[in-house]
Amino acid sequence: MLDQNLKAQLKAYLEKVVHPIQLRASLDTSPKSVELEGLLQDIATLSDKVSYARTDDDARKPSFEIRRTGTDIAVRFAGIPMGHEFTSLVLALLQVGGHPSREAQDLLDQVKELDGDFTFETYFSLSCQNCPDVVQALNLASVLNPRIRHTAIDGALFQTEVDERKIMAVPTVFLNGEPFANGRMDLAQIVAKLDSNASARAAAKIAQKSAFDVLVVGGGPAGSAAAIYSARKGIRTGVAAERFGGQLHDTLGIENFISVEYTEGPKLAASLEAHVKSNGVDIMSLQKATALIPAATPGGLIEVKLENGASLHSRTVILSTGARWRKLGVPGEEQYLTKGVAFCPHCDGPLFKGKRVAVVGGGNSGVEAAIDLAGLVAHVTLVEFDAQLRADAVLQAKLRSLPNVTILTSAQTTEIKGDGEKVNGLVYKSRTDDSLHAVDLEGVFVQIGLVPNTEWLKGTLELSKYGEIVTNARGETSLPGVFAAGDCTTVPYKQIIIAMGEGSKAALSAFDYMIRLPEPEAEAIAA
Structure with a gap:
């Protein structure tokens, strides 16, 4: 699972582990379970303070827990934390193993003093650059405070949960089963939401x-x-x-x-x-x-x-x-934010795998977004207000070569439609004859500047x-x-x-x- 270079780097990091830790896996017969088991076994060979066991004690499979031996200090990943989340995995191994965090001491003390029982679940995607901040913050919180529990969940592997919970943007965090927050947050921001006196103390x-x-x-x-x-x-x-x-x-x-x-x-x-x-x-x-x-x-x-x-x-x-990000300012946009209206194709794109989406904006950002999404989704409709795309010629050529992309120019987005829970369409007006047209889709990525x-x-x-x-x-x-x-x-x-x-x-x-x-x-x- 890990190449020799990554093994060498990880082995050096694991030398900082103070307390023994165990990797406890819950697996089934799927290829991803086999892949995860290989990863965990590789990690266990790199340090005598790390052991591996298959426990199958969690309903989510594949998943695994990193637990400090003989204690309740633990974090859990549902999925395989590679890509942007590999750093989250390394930090979790170190922190569960007793290596101190570099966060400010007053913030660490604030986490330890939080009063309440908090069970967090964070849905992430491996291509999301904002997700690791949230995953790492909540993992650290669960190491510091025994009343905090956290599971980081790869939404692409647990699509049924994503659909049931109507998750259409990452990172999405649930606290005690209820929606808590969307988007990037660091530890200080999370604590500020939990600690009602934080703002007054800061002032x-x-x-x-x-x-x-x-x-x-x-x-x-x-x-x-x-x-x-x-x-x-x-x-x-x-x-x-x-x-x-x-x-x-x-x-x-x-x-x-x-x-x-x-x-x-x-x-x-x-x-x-x-x-x-x-x-x-x-x-x-x-x-x-x-x-x-x-x-x-x-x-x-x-x-x-x-x-x-x-x-x-x-x-x-x-x-x-x-x-x-500049917003469209059309009906439905605010109502369906994080429910199909998104701004980051890298973060939220994997949640629309196999679905139909639109990208609004024909500049470099919009065309790049459409190209990236075309490799994930069933179909991309690019909607541009101007009579021609404004992106660099090389990007336009790449976009036009893709078979699952439709390009609409002289098209003004007038409404984002939905069923009350999620996006199901977009309406645009042709600027050549003022006719209105509807496009059936499940996601709209807005890329119209700043x-x-x-x-x-x-x-x-x-x-x-x-x-x-x-x-x-x-x-x-x-x-x-x-x-x-x-x-x-x-x-x-x-x-x-x-x-x-x-x-x-x-x-x-x-x-x-x-x-x-x-x-x-x-x-x-x-x-």
Whole structure:
């Protein structure tokens, strides 16, 4: 099951196991059970602290439990955790085996103190880059707290469950048999949903912070670069981010990051966060900005209000709030989100195996999505508003070569239809003769670009007609001391490497702005 290279890597990791662990398998006669047994037996040969036993004590087959010998500490996988989930498997082996987590100690303590009995089930797909964060977080929680149990389930292998529970997006999490959450979450976000006092404690902690020299709002590529460049100037730097890494977590393959031939979004996001932390930056996660209050006097402190009621103050602010998927804004779209309407073909595509789907959008993202989905689903209908596709010629040629793809141009999506529980069709209007047409299908993937996360800034500084923050060549906004960078700005070409450059430039501009100001009064900085 494992090649020699993977065996060598895994053997090195298993040397960190402190307590003996047992791999307990529940199998049947299916080929996947045979495959899983081979994997578990391979793992057991790599360490004298790991043993294998077939117990057949779980209804889901194939599945297996990783249990610390002689204890109730365990996690369970239903399926074969390869692909994006191989890292989840390695971490589960280490953590059940007693290797400590790198999460912040206060967060680990918070998990241990959760009061209640929590049985989690997470449905994932092996091609989903967002799923491992959720699987790993809940696995760790079940190791830390004996009242938490977690099973990670490959939806493609347990299609009957997926259909019965009407799961049409991953990751999907159930808690004690009831829907708990959809989409990517880290451990802190999960704990915040379980611990009703978490937000108040975070607000109280933030209220005690001194003012920053540079406060970066947003933790994507632009914000990370801005934070690193600011901190290296030796000035007090903070980052307030709702989700560190931003859109990177929704990006699978990255092949145009100069000097790196290939990487993946979540991996790059983790590297950025580690780099920012190594420079001593104060990172405040799960913090959503709601208002920007300009300085009362030139060179005074700027205030950023947060959703939890707290406020941060800084001599300068760099806005790098990024963007999110643009929605169609048609009837049925909101109603059927995660019930057939999706935005990530890599994550949710496997759940539509053998079904008919549509992709709305004829740019590079839409055409790439259609190509990927065509290898999984029965049929793909690509719906493009313009009279022609806008994707690169090489992508268009690939798409047109696929036998199970229909391309509709000059087609305006007007409605997504469903039966009350899931999507069952799409309606589009021909822009050539205004006729309406219905397409029977079970999934709609929306790929029509991005919208900047700037609604909270309306009326505060200058925005373009598209909601982007207007900046000049130095990254300056219409407010003194406030700079901006990345996909939330008017800078053309929304690319990772461009966002990083703009973030670096904004930080240098902020530093240049500050050194030309009079020295701040000590009392103001301590405010």
